[in-house]
Amino acid sequence: MKYILMMTGTKADCDSWLKWSKKDLQASVAFMRAFSKELKDSGTFVATEGLAFPEQAKIVRAGADGLPITDGVFPEAKEFLMGYWIVDVESAEQAYRIAARASAAPGPGGIPGSQPIEVRQIMSSAPAEWQ
Amino acid sequence: MTEPTSDVPVERLLRELTPRVLGTVVRRFHDFAAAEDAVQEAALAAAIEWPREGLPDNPGAWLTQVAFRRMADRIRSESARRRRESEMAQITEAAAIEPAPEEDDTLILLFMCCHPALTPASAIALTLRAVGGLTTAEIAHAFLVPEATMAQRISRAKQSIQDSGIPFQLPTAGERVQRLRAVLHVLYLIFNEGYTSSAGPVLRRADLSHEAMRLTRIVHDLQPGDAEVAGLLALMLLTDARRLARTGATGELIPLAQQARTLWDSQQIAEGVALLSATLPKGSVGPYQLQAAIAAVHDEAPRAEDTDWPQILALYDLLRRMSDNPMVGLNHAIAVAMVHGAAKGLELLDALQADARLADHHRLDAVRAHLLEFAGDRQGAIRHYRAAAGKTGSLPERNYLLTQAARLASEM
Numbered sequence: 001m002k003y004i005l006m007m008t009g010t011k012a013d014c015d016s017w018l019k020w021s022k023k024d025l026q027a028s029v030a031f032m033r034a035f036s037k038e039l040k041d042s043g044t045f046v047a048t049e050g051l052a053f054p055e056q057a058k059i060v061r062a063g064a065d066g067l068p069i070t071d072g073v074f075p076e077a078k079e080f081l082m083g084y085w086i087v088d089v090e091s092a093e094q095a096y097r098i099a100a101r102a103s104a105a106p107g108p109g110g111i112p113g114s115q116p117i118e119v120r121q122i123m124s125s126a127p128a129e130w131q
Numbered sequence: 132m133t134e135p136t137s138d139v140p141v142e143r144l145l146r147e148l149t150p151r152v153l154g155t156v157v158r159r160f161h162d163f164a165a166a167e168d169a170v171q172e173a174a175l176a177a178a179i180e181w182p183r184e185g186l187p188d189n190p191g192a193w194l195t196q197v198a199f200r201r202m203a204d205r206i207r208s209e210s211a212r213r214r215r216e217s218e219m220a221q222i223t224e225a226a227a228i229e230p231a232p233e234e235d236d237t238l239i240l241l242f243m244c245c246h247p248a249l250t251p252a253s254a255i256a257l258t259l260r261a262v263g264g265l266t267t268a269e270i271a272h273a274f275l276v277p278e279a280t281m282a283q284r285i286s287r288a289k290q291s292i293q294d295s296g297i298p299f300q301l302p303t304a305g306e307r308v309q310r311l312r313a314v315l316h317v318l319y320l321i322f323n324e325g326y327t328s329s330a331g332p333v334l335r336r337a338d339l340s341h342e343a344m345r346l347t348r349i350v351h352d353l354q355p356g357d358a359e360v361a362g363l364l365a366l367m368l369l370t371d372a373r374r375l376a377r378t379g380a381t382g383e384l385i386p387l388a389q390q391a392r393t394l395w396d397s398q399q400i401a402e403g404v405a406l407l408s409a410t411l412p413k414g415s416v417g418p419y420q421l422q423a424a425i426a427a428v429h430d431e432a433p434r435a436e437d438t439d440w441p442q443i444l445a446l447y448d449l450l451r452r453m454s455d456n457p458m459v460g461l462n463h464a465i466a467v468a469m470v471h472g473a474a475k476g477l478e479l480l481d482a483l484q485a486d487a488r489l490a491d492h493h494r495l496d497a498v499r500a501h502l503l504e505f506a507g508d509r510q511g512a513i514r515h516y517r518a519a520a521g522k523t524g525s526l527p528e529r530n531y532l533l534t535q536a537a538r539l540a541s542e543m
Contacts, residue, residue: 043284123526
C-alpha cells in the first residue's frame, strides 16, 4: 500500500527557519539525508520532493474565459505543503511510524520539531476483490 | 548453435531454466544470495548473446557455466580476505554431497523464497526474481516502485535467508504441509496483484497473473498428488477466465452478474473444471479447492440468473468452517441472501459488524448496500454505497460504488 506523508507549515514557520543557526540547519539537513537513506535501505521509498517557500505560491482558478485567475494573498495562519514522501508499506501503522520519525526532525537547539505530518493513503488502481 | 526464431522464445527459455540453474549453483556454492546474483547476470548475458549468436546447443549448461564463472570470480576477488579457504572447502564438500533430482531444486527454491520469516512483499519479489526469472526492473515496474527500491527489497530478503541459515534442502516431512501452504499463499498474492489491477500499466500487471499461473503449474507438475496445489491452479484458471469481461471500455468495473459471459475464456474454464473434477474426489478438501468450486459454479451458469446459489451457499458453509477470514463471512451472507432472501443476509451482516477486522471496512458497507438494494431499500442502499466509497482505497472501486449510488438516486 502506498501512502503520502505531507509535511505542512505556515509562512511564520518558514520565516523562523530562515533564522536558524548554522548548527541547527546542518543538523536538519543531516537528519533529512539520513531519513531518506533509511527509507531507501528499507525498500519502502517511492518518491520525495521538497517545495520552494510559499512566498511565490499562487492559487489558480479558471475564469469564465478559461484563462487563469491567480490569488497570492494568504492569511498568516494558512498551512502550506512544504514537502512530501511517498512510501510503499505493508500497513497504515508502518506509514504512521515513518511519519513520526519525519516529525521528530530536529528543530532549533536540536529539539525534535514535531512538525505535523498528514498521512494519506494513495488510491490504488486495483479493486480489492476478484469478480 | 541453432538459429533462434525471435526474442520471445529466448525469454521464455531463460525463465524456464533460471530456477534449475540457480538450484545447481546454490548446491555447489552454498551461498544463495551470491548464486542468485550470478544467475541473474548469466541470464542477462544470455538475453544479449543468444538472440545475436543463436541458441547454444545446451542452453542450461551454458547458463550454469557462466554463473559458475561469476561465482569463481567473486571468490577470487575475496581471496585476500581469507574467505577463500573456507569457501573452497565448501565447494569440495558440496561436490561430495549426493546430487538431488533436478526438479526438486525448483521446489526447494520456492520453499526458500516463500519462507515464513519474510514479509509477503519480500517473498513476492524474491519469488518472481529467483524462481520466475523476472528482472528487478520488471518487478519494480509491476509494483510501481523505483528499481532501486525493489533491488533493496530483494537484497534484504536474500540477506534474511542467508542470516537464518536455512539449508538448501526440502523441509522435513513434519513442516512440509505448512511450508507448502506458505508457497501457495505467495503465489495467490502474486496472482491477485495482477488480477485486481485495471488501470495503469495494465499489460505488465496482468503478466503477474500469468506468471503466478505458470509457477503454480510448475508446483502442480512437481506435486501432482497435492489437492490444494491443484485447487489453487483451478481457482486461478477459473477466475482469470473472466478477465476480459470484468472491466468496461473506460476501465470501469463490471460486477459478475452484469458481465458479458461470451467474453469468458471457455477453454480456460473447461481446463479449470476438469482439474477440479479430477481433484475433489480424492478427499482432503481445502480452502483453495472450495473457492475454485465456487468460481466453477459461477463460470458454468450460462446467465447470471441461472447461477446455482444453493450450491454456492453449501460451498461457503464448508469454507466458513475452515477459514476465519471475515471476507468469507461477507460472501457467505450474499449467498444466504440469494437463497433465503435479503433479510436473512442482512441479519448475518449485523453479526459480522461486531468483527473488529470488518467494522470499518468498505466491503461491509458495499455488501450491505447491495443487499439493501435487493431488499428494495433504496435510501439505505445509497447511504451505504456512499459510505463504502468513502472508505475504499481503490480508485476503480470508488468510481463503481459512487456510480451505483448515483444510479439509485436518479431513479428516485
